[in-house]
Structures are given as structure tokens and as C-alpha cells.
Amino acid sequence: MIGLYQHPPTILHRVSAGYKLIALAVLSIVCMRIGNVAILAACLGALLAVYAGFGKPFVRRLAILRPLWPTMLAIFVAQIIVADWQSATASILRLLVMVLLADLVTMSTRMQAMMDALAPLLRPLRMFGVSSERISFCVAYVIRLVPLLLEQWQLYADAWRARTGNRPGWRLIAPFFANILRMAGRHAEALDARGFGASRQ
Amino acid sequence: MAQDGTFITFSNVDLSRGNEKLFSNLDIEIRERRVGIIGNNGSGKSSFLRLVNGLLLPDAGSVNVCGLDTCKDRNALPALAGFLFQNPDHQIVFPTVAEEIAFVLRERRVGAREAREAAVQLLAAHGHADWADRPVHQLSDGQKQLVCILAVTIGSPRVLLLDEPFSSLDLPTRHDLLMRLDMMPQLLVMASHDLDLLAGFDRVIWFEKGAIRGDGAPAKVIRDYRASFATMLEPLRIAAQ
Numbered sequence: 001m002i003g004l005y006q007h008p009p010t011i012l013h014r015v016s017a018g019y020k021l022i023a024l025a026v027l028s029i030v031c032m033r034i035g036n037v038a039i040l041a042a043c044l045g046a047l048l049a050v051y052a053g054f055g056k057p058f059v060r061r062l063a064i065l066r067p068l069w070p071t072m073l074a075i076f077v078a079q080i081i082v083a084d085w086q087s088a089t090a091s092i093l094r095l096l097v098m099v100l101l102a103d104l105v106t107m108s109t110r111m112q113a114m115m116d117a118l119a120p121l122l123r124p125l126r127m128f129g130v131s132s133e134r135i136s137f138c139v140a141y142v143i144r145l146v147p148l149l150l151e152q153w154q155l156y157a158d159a160w161r162a163r164t165g166n167r168p169g170w171r172l173i174a175p176f177f178a179n180i181l182r183m184a185g186r187h188a189e190a191l192d193a194r195g196f197g198a199s200r201q
Numbered sequence: 202m203a204q205d206g207t208f209i210t211f212s213n214v215d216l217s218r219g220n221e222k223l224f225s226n227l228d229i230e231i232r233e234r235r236v237g238i239i240g241n242n243g244s245g246k247s248s249f250l251r252l253v254n255g256l257l258l259p260d261a262g263s264v265n266v267c268g269l270d271t272c273k274d275r276n277a278l279p280a281l282a283g284f285l286f287q288n289p290d291h292q293i294v295f296p297t298v299a300e301e302i303a304f305v306l307r308e309r310r311v312g313a314r315e316a317r318e319a320a321v322q323l324l325a326a327h328g329h330a331d332w333a334d335r336p337v338h339q340l341s342d343g344q345k346q347l348v349c350i351l352a353v354t355i356g357s358p359r360v361l362l363l364d365e366p367f368s369s370l371d372l373p374t375r376h377d378l379l380m381r382l383d384m385m386p387q388l389l390v391m392a393s394h395d396l397d398l399l400a401g402f403d404r405v406i407w408f409e410k411g412a413i414r415g416d417g418a419p420a421k422v423i424r425d426y427r428a429s430f431a432t433m434l435e436p437l438r439i440a441a442q
Contacts (some may be wrong), residue, residue, distance in 0.1 A: 005296060007335055110334065112300045116313055137294075144296040147338040183291065190292035193254055194305055194353070195279025 005110060005143075006061065012108035017117035019042050020105045037086055039091035047100045064103060065096065072096075091120050111140040152179060203388035206267055206288045207359045209253055213262035214398070216248060216411075223248055223411040227262070227424045231390065235383075237399035237419060238392040239426055240408035247391035249408065250362045267359055280309075282354035282360040287335065289345035289370055298324070298340070298348055299333040305356040323351050327381065343374035350378065354385055363391040367398070396423050 012020070012123035036039055051058045072092050079088030104113075115136030156176050160168040214227040223245050238246045251257040255271040255278040264271040266282055277405050286292050295301040302320035308311065321333045327347070332340075340348065346366060353361065360380070366376040375398060384387060393400070399405055405422040407415035413427075415422040 005336055007339070009334060013334075038204055103405060110300065111296050113311065140295050140300065144294060144337065151338075186286070186288070186291040189256060190284070191285055191294065193256055193284035194308070195276070196308060
């Protein structure tokens, strides 16, 4: 799941990425240790209050939880079978708390800041010839491309609907991918034009 | 005239695209500050620009930009000749504005904080300091194109190559961006179908099927270009009556 950077900025946007990541790690570990349903529910309530306090665009972000419900349901059922309903509820609450905590970090941290904070951890990869800068570049690029690809799909879907009057079907997939490949070529050319990687050759 | 030592020279350039020969023995020297490139689709406008920046290399002959040979000094070229594409979405790499503008500096090993500061300053100079942390996908097309212009010019290239950069923008935005470009010191080479916009340039070159069909003062070249397709359309016009 990739959450997106959120504008306008909140207090959290001012905290440095490193501290936020450490806090996230610590809080997540603490969260794993809590088995009490009431405490977990209180944590979730507090988090929801934080989201609400930041304003409407942040409350709307809670929609990121929607694709998670099948997984949650599966975990809940499995927990009831192997344990009891209390630990099942605790697991779900814990998951929600951890996802929302993590999203607070993603939405308030610029990609570059996040990657700079992670760079020391990625550095050992250099032994295998992988540059940590390249990894951070790729992650930022993917995040940039997500809204762009959604927009491209929408353009195709609109064109389809305009010409057929029907909802677009699987037949759009091939032209969509062909278009993405063409777009990838253009992006490569634009990077080339800006001298990407020249300083490392 | 462009700044001292800023020039583009094509000597005996041959270039094939696919199986077709596009340019043969092309000779051009550019020293004017603003040069427009016109011509029908497929006439060689884009290929011409790509040869200048080393995105395409000549099959024969040579292209020289401010003393650098595009074949030999290809890695040094992007710093010298910035390229602006038609669709900003095809060149923006980063999710937020300041990261995008700072990209070229970071590629040149400038520290993260320093690069960001330079980017924010440049945005402020253009009256958009508040864009720094805006997600790029929330900007309009014109705003995105301005971000692209800043992302290229922050690297202080001496030449700016523009491949139909304004074709999806409204008229006020075109003029706004062109005025901003005009205030920059770079030599501009712009391929465009917006003949009115090019009328104010110092020189216009008209390509047809890879050959120079017109070259010189914008007013005359643009008039000849218009006349050429007027003749071509004459039979249709008669048929329509």
C-alpha cells in the first residue's frame, strides 16, 4: 500500500523523517505487546481524533483502509478459530492502529526526506553493487507515476465510454499497457536529456 | 545575439529515422538568441532539437554546441543544453515540486539541503514559493510546464531546446511562459506550430522533409510557410465551394 504525501502541511510535517520513523517503530513494537482490547480501542480512537483534528482531506484518507477489509476479515476468522474472539478483536484493532500510524508518517514526509533518512540503512547494499540513491530515486518515481497511471487509465476509460456508451472492459488492458510502454520510453528520453546518471558514469 | 561563445553548428549532418533518410548534408549555424523551428509533422523539427542535445547522434557529419561535439562529449551536453518536452507529465520525475526542481542539482552532487534551498528560492523568484511542497499531480498543465522550465533552467544551461512546449496550453499561459523564458539568458530554440508566438523571435527556420525550405526573418519565413499550404489546399477549397 502506498500512501501519498498530503498537502496542506500539519505539525507532523515539521518533524524530521528520522524521528518519525523511529517513533513509528517504537510505537508499533509497543502496540504488538498490548493485548487489552480496551486499551487498543482507546489508541484507535485517539488516532482517529488526530486525523479528524487535521481536517477534511485527512479524514478522507481513511479510505485507504477500505482495500484492507478482506485481509482483516480473514485474520479475524482465523483468530476466532485458533484462539478466541477477544484476541481476534485485539489483532484487528492492532492492525488498524499500526496502519494509521504508518500513514501519518507517509502523508507528512516528503519522499526525498524519507529516502535520505533511510539511506544509511540501504548503504550496506552497496556491497552488492546496488546504489542506495538509485533505490530512493526509484521509490520516488513510482510514487510520482501512480496518479499519472490512474489518469491515463481514466483517459482510456472515458474514450471507451464516449465511443461505446458502455463501461470499459478487459479489452482496454492491452492498449493501456502499450501506452504505458510508450510513456516509459518518453520518460527515459527526458531523463537522458537531463543527464541522469552522467555524474556516475 | 546570444551570449558570447553560445552557438550551435551543424556541419554536413546526415540522419536516418527508421529506413528513411531525414537529413542529408545539413549545414546550420545558430547564434541568434531566439530561434523558431517550423514545419509540418515529420519535417524534422523534433529530430533537429534532439540532435542538438545528443538524444540523437548524426550518422555522418557533426553537431557542435558551444564548443562541445555531441558525439564525443555526450555526457557533458545535458548541463549545457536543457530540453523541454511537449508533455510535462512525460518529464516530471518527482512527486513534489521542490524535489523535481532540485533534481538536476542533486544529480550534480549538490547536498540535499542546499539543492532544496536553491529550488525554493527559484520558485520564490517566480512568485510561487508556496508550491515547494505541493504534489505535482495537483498542478494545472501550465503550472506543470513552468515547473519543468524551472527544473531545467536551475542547472543554468546556455541553450534551451523546446519541443512544442506550449501546444496544450491556453494563450495567456503561453505568453506568460514565453515572457519568463525571455527574461532568462539562454539561447532559445523552439519548435512550434504557434506562428504568432514565433513572429517576435529573431530568426525562424522552416523544415520540409528534412531540408531547409526557409530561413531568416520570422515575418518572411512565416508568410512563405502559410502560402505553401494555401497552394496545397487550393483544390480542396475549390471542391468545397
